[in-house]
Amino acid sequence: MRAARMIVAVDGPAAAGKGTLARRLAAHLGLPYLDTGLLYRATGRLVLDAGADPADPAAAEAAARRLRAADLSRTDLRGPAQDDAASKVAAVPGVRAALLEFQRRFGEERGAVLDGRDIGTVVFPQATVKLFVTASAEARARRRHAERGGQGPLAEVAAEMAARDARDAGRDVAPLAPAPDAVLLDTTALDAEAAFRAALGIIAAKVKLSA
Numbered sequence: 001m002r003a004a005r006m007i008v009a010v011d012g013p014a015a016a017g018k019g020t021l022a023r024r025l026a027a028h029l030g031l032p033y034l035d036t037g038l039l040y041r042a043t044g045r046l047v048l049d050a051g052a053d054p055a056d057p058a059a060a061e062a063a064a065r066r067l068r069a070a071d072l073s074r075t076d077l078r079g080p081a082q083d084d085a086a087s088k089v090a091a092v093p094g095v096r097a098a099l100l101e102f103q104r105r106f107g108e109e110r111g112a113v114l115d116g117r118d119i120g121t122v123v124f125p126q127a128t129v130k131l132f133v134t135a136s137a138e139a140r141a142r143r144r145h146a147e148r149g150g151q152g153p154l155a156e157v158a159a160e161m162a163a164r165d166a167r168d169a170g171r172d173v174a175p176l177a178p179a180p181d182a183v184l185l186d187t188t189a190l191d192a193e194a195a196f197r198a199a200l201g202i203i204a205a206k207v208k209l210s211a
């Protein structure tokens, strides 16, 4: 498959399987991979570390502007508080503006697979292929609960996730939404292997059509 400088956008709601899928696609296609959620997670983390409020636009934008590559490999970017902080800073226009150039530069160098919420709509509206990966709210809550080792009530994970998806989809700037030319991939009934195969089929069809 012709992968040189190809941009594959993988967007969708929380715990839909974007990360696992995007990482595998990148390895298979020989493309760099960027988990753009890490940029928002690390920004939220810096705000929490400073004892500030992630919903405070000034504090959030200042954190995004002082983000360094090393912040993305911190091991304390996941968990309920981090999910919440990431989605609060992500609703701040100044944060999104500060993180946009890094994402574009990353993809423009050698092509890339990027996963997030606005890759196909804002970051790379001209992406070669756009996948919108989703799954039922129940399946996604079960997956996130399992990722956390089954700790705590499932209903709590489901409620947190619903609140975050509503915030991500309802914000004014770069809301979570499929691009008009995105291909929907529902992974509710698919395991990681089946989702990978389905995505490869979508990419192959698209690349062949535009070749």
Ligand code: CDP
Pocket: 013, 014, 015, 016, 019, 036, 037, 038, 040, 041, 083, 086, 087, 088, 090, 091, 115, 116, 117, 118, 119, 164, 168
């Ligand atoms: O892994 P999960 O799907 O739960 O979340 P993530 O992809 O790591 O993203 C964490 C949060 O960052 C999301 O809830 C969004 O608020 C925000 N985000 C965004 O706004 N735009 C992106 N391109 C990626 C993430």
